[in-house]
Amino acid sequence: MSDFSPKSEHKFTFGLWTVGSRGADPFGSAVRPHKTPAELVYLLGEVGAYGVNFHDNDLIPIDATPAEAESIKKDFRKALADTGLVVPMATTNLFSDPIFKDGAFTSNDPKVRAYALQKTMNAIDLGVEFGAKTYVFWGGREGTETDSSKSAVEAVKRSREAMNFLCEYALDKKYGLKFALEAKPNEPRGDMYNPTTGHMLAFIPTLDHPEMVGVNPEVAHEHMSGLNFMHGVAQAWEAGKLFHIDLNDQYPGRYDQDLRFGSRDLKAAFYLVKFLEDVKYDSSRHFDAHAYRTEDFEGVKDFARGCMRTYLILKEKAAQFNADAEIQALLAEINTVDGALAPMFGKYTPEKAAALKAQAFDRAVIAGRGLKYERLDQLTIDILTGTR
Numbered sequence: 069m070s071d072f073s074p075k076s077e078h079k080f081t082f083g084l085w086t087v088g089s090r091g092a093d094p095f096g097s098a099v100r101p102h103k104t105p106a107e108l109v110y111l112l113g114e115v116g117a118y119g120v121n122f123h124d125n126d127l128i129p130i131d132a133t134p135a136e137a138e139s140i141k142k143d144f145r146k147a148l149a150d151t152g153l154v155v156p157m158a159t160t161n162l163f164s165d166p167i168f169k170d171g172a173f174t175s176n177d178p179k180v181r182a183y184a185l186q187k188t189m190n191a192i193d194l195g196v197e198f199g200a201k202t203y204v205f206w207g208g209r210e211g212t213e214t215d216s217s218k219s220a221v222e223a224v225k226r227s228r229e230a231m232n233f234l235c236e237y238a239l240d241k242k243y244g245l246k247f248a249l250e251a252k253p254n255e256p257r258g259d260m261y262n263p264t265t266g267h268m269l270a271f272i273p274t275l276d277h278p279e280m281v282g283v284n285p286e287v288a289h290e291h292m293s294g295l296n297f298m299h300g301v302a303q304a305w306e307a308g309k310l311f312h313i314d315l316n317d318q319y320p321g322r323y324d325q326d327l328r329f330g331s332r333d334l335k336a337a338f339y340l341v342k343f344l345e346d347v348k349y350d351s352s353r354h355f356d357a358h359a360y361r362t363e364d365f366e367g368v369k370d371f372a373r374g375c376m377r378t379y380l381i382l383k384e385k386a387a388q389f390n391a392d393a394e395i396q397a398l399l400a401e402i403n404t405v406d407g408a409l410a411p412m413f414g415k416y417t418p419e420k421a422a423a424l425k426a427q428a429f430d431r432a433v434i435a436g437r438g439l440k441y442e443r444l445d446q447l448t449i450d451i452l453t454g455t456r
C-alpha cells in the first residue's frame with residue numbers, strides 16, 4: 069500500500085482564509101461558524117499540513133485595538149509552537165474593505181493609493197514577524213467595470229510605482245523577502261489588470277528590482293481564462309520566476325470556484341504535479357481552495373486531506389509514468405536525434421544559415437510519419453485510471 073500521508077518535506081500549506089472559509093457566497097450567508105486563527109492552525113496540524121499563510125486581516129481584524137492584536141498574535145504563536153506549523157507566506161488584504169472598491173495601488177484616488185502602501189508595509193512587518201519569506205500580491209480590486217473610468221496605461225505605471233516602493237521598503241528593512249505576483253482575469257472586478265501569469269512575467273522585468281519579484285500562479289485563475297496552467301507554470305519556472313504556487317481546481321468559463329485540488333481536471337492536475345516533481349520545485353505547495361458550502365468542519369478536514377492526498381497520488385502516478393518502459397520507448401522515438409542536422413542549430417552564424425538554406429527536406433516523408441501520440445495519451449489514461 070502506498071503512503072499518501074503528508075510530510076513536512078512536501079511543503080503543503082493552506083491560507084487561513086481557505087480552511088477558515090465560512091462558505092458565504094453572493095447568494096447566501098455563512099454556513100460555518102467563525103474559527104479563530106489559532107483554532108485553524110490546530111485544524112491544519114490535525115490534517116498534517118506543513119504551513120499556514122495569512123492576510124493581515126485574516127490574523128488581525130482591520131479594526132482590532134493594539135491589545136486585541138497582541139492577544140491574537142499570542143494565541144496564534146502558541147498554536148504554531150504546539151503544532152510545529154510554519155508561516156512561509158503572507159499577503160495583504162487590499163480588496164475587502166470598502167476603501168478599495170475602485171482598486172488599491174491603481175485607484176484614481178491618491179489617498180487610497182497611499183493607504184494601500186501603508187497597509188501593505190504594516191502587513192509585510194506582520195508577515196516577517198511570523199517568519200514569512202515569500203510575500204504575495206493579489207490585486208483583487210485592481211481593475212474596472214467601465215474603461216471610461218481609468219487609463220489602463222496609468223494603471224500599469226501605478227502598479228509599477230507601488231511595487232518599486234515596496235521592494236525598496238523590504239530591502240531597506242533587510243527582510244530578505246521575495247515578492248510573488250498573482251494574476252486573475254476577472255472577479256471581483258469586471259476585468260483585472262495584469263490578468264494572467266504571462267502578463268505578470270512581462271511586467272516584472274520593468275521593475276527596479278526584478279530579481280526579487282516572481283509569480284504565484286493559481287490553477288483556477290488560468291483555467292478561468294481557458295489557458296493551460298502547466299504551460300504558464302513551466303514558462304515561469306524556465307524564467308526563474310516560480311516563487312510560489314496556488315493549487316486548486318476550476319471549470320473554465322465559470323465564477324471563481326476554488327475547488328479541491330485535482331477534483332475537476334485530473335489530467336491537467338497530473339501534468340502539473342509531474343512538472344513540479346520532475347523539475348524538483350522546492351517552494352510551498354499552497355492549496356488556495358475552499359471546501360464545498362455543504363460541509364461542516366469535518367468536511368473541511370476531508371477537503372484539506374483530499375487536496376494533499378490527490379497531490380501525492382498524482383506524484384506516484386508521475387513516477388510510474390517516468391518508469392514505464394513502453395512510455396519511455398515512445399518518448400525516445402519521438403525525440404529523435406539527427407547528428408547530421410545538429411551543427412545547423414543553435415546560435416546563428418552565417419555558415420549555419422547557408423548550410424540550412426542548402427539542405428534538402430523531403431516534406432512528404434517527414435510529414436508522413438505517425439507520431440503515436442494516441443497510444444501515448446491512452447497509456448497516460450491507463451496510468452491515471454489505475455488500469456496499468
Ligand code: GLT
Nearest residue numbers: 085159160206250286314356
Ligand atoms: C483570495 C483570492 C486568492 C488569493 C488570495 C491572496 S485571497 O482568496 O481568491 O486567489 O491568492 O490574496
Ligand code: MN
Nearest residue numbers: 250286314356
Ligand atoms: Mn490564490
Ligand code: MN
Nearest residue numbers: 286288324326
Ligand atoms: Mn482563486
